[in-house]
Amino acid sequence: MSFQVAYHTDAGIKKKTNQDALLLKSAKTPKGRIGLFIVCDGMGGLTQGELASATVIRGMSDWFETELPKIILSGHEQVETEIRQQLAAYVKGLNRKILEYGETASLKLGTTITALLIVNTKYFLLHVGDSRAYQIHKDLLQLTKDQTLVARELERGNITEEQAKVDPRRNVLLQCVGASPGLDPVITDGEVKDGDLFMLCTDGFYHEISEDEIFTRLNPDHLSGEEQMKETVTGLVELVKKRKETDNITVLITKVTAGDAP
Template sequence: MYFQLAYHTDAGIKKKTNQDALLLKTARTPMGRIGLFIVCDGMGGLTQGELASATVIRGMLDWFETELPKITHSGQEQMVIDIQQQLTNCVKGLNRKISDYGEAGNIKLGTTITALLIVYSKYYLLHVGDSRAYQIHDDLSLLTKDQTLVARELERGNITEKQAKIDPRRNVLLQCVGASPELDPVVSHGKVKEGDLFMLCTDGFYHEISNEELFTSLRPDRFSNEQQMKETVVELVELVKKRMEADNITVLMTKVTAGEAS
């Protein structure tokens, strides 16, 4: 198994700084390749959001390099349990670290995290906030649920989808890393098939683009190499900017292939 990778991040049309952060990290093991892919959105209205997102990226990378190798030789069932538990513990520890830093300096900072870990034929997904993960093969599947006030009101039937798109509370998060006293990350897992394409993005990307446009542009069979993926990601980000998205925008894609990435 190999990964074809592409990403693009942009400060957007209004903001001077980009508080988003991302990670693409792969490694060889005797059983095959594994990979960790993350997008984080530092809170735009909070002080030092870029510090929060960078701290989470560094902490998750350290876990991938030092702790994950210790459990990849476990039996399949035990490995699934261990990975999910360790992902949860890792992000809860980072939540405390960022929260303690903020309290000591009397500042507020926080970040979303959507992390995709691929180990052999399984993926593991860690999610806090409103960044997203999609799986694309014969169709497009949204793997995450937005943890926002508006998403909760929509789910409860208190507002319509049309109202949700223009609701001024659209960016109010129910929780985020560093600014939530008690963090409850959502961790899930599923199967990986050859040819799957996974796309992670911050909320600056998906508000101004439809699921139909995403699927048409990101069908895995359209991409035979990373350059094609990169060009498509850049085109989509520019399209979103033309539609006047004001937030930072980050997109990360990985396509699972049987051959060496080209």
């Protein structure tokens, strides 16, 4: 597999700082190219949200470079199980690190994380919070479920979709990295097909744009290279800003193609 990647991140029309963070890493192994793609949406006063999201990004980057190769090259039959276990354990460790810092400094801070790991024809997705992941090819599929109070109320039938869009509690998270010791990251997996496009985004992106618009603009059959991908992603972020989204906005896309990059 090889990856074509593009991203755009913006503080938005209201906030002075951008507390979002992202990661794009790939590496060539004897068993093929692997990639790790992450978006985080930090929360906390002043620069604390930036600190939380940056801490998670640095930690996951270190894991990709130092720990993941050991699993990939181990030859163990249970490689997929080990990947899932290590992903969960590492994020829980980062949760403790941020939580301890917050308690020591008497601060409340935290971050979402949506992390996509692609190994050969398999993807692993780790999710905490309300940033999202989508898989786009012949249609658009949301791979994550928002861990918010409003999403839970909607699922239980207590509010309608229209009410959910304007509910003042829509940013209230059920969990985030750094907020409580009992973190329970959701890890799923699936198959990667030639030509698939994956999109990761923070919640500042998806509130003011429809799934039809996302699919039309990010249909991988219509994206021929990274330059066009970058222009498209930037255009979508600008569209969301024109619609008066006030949050930080981050979008990361990766198109997967068969064969390894040179």
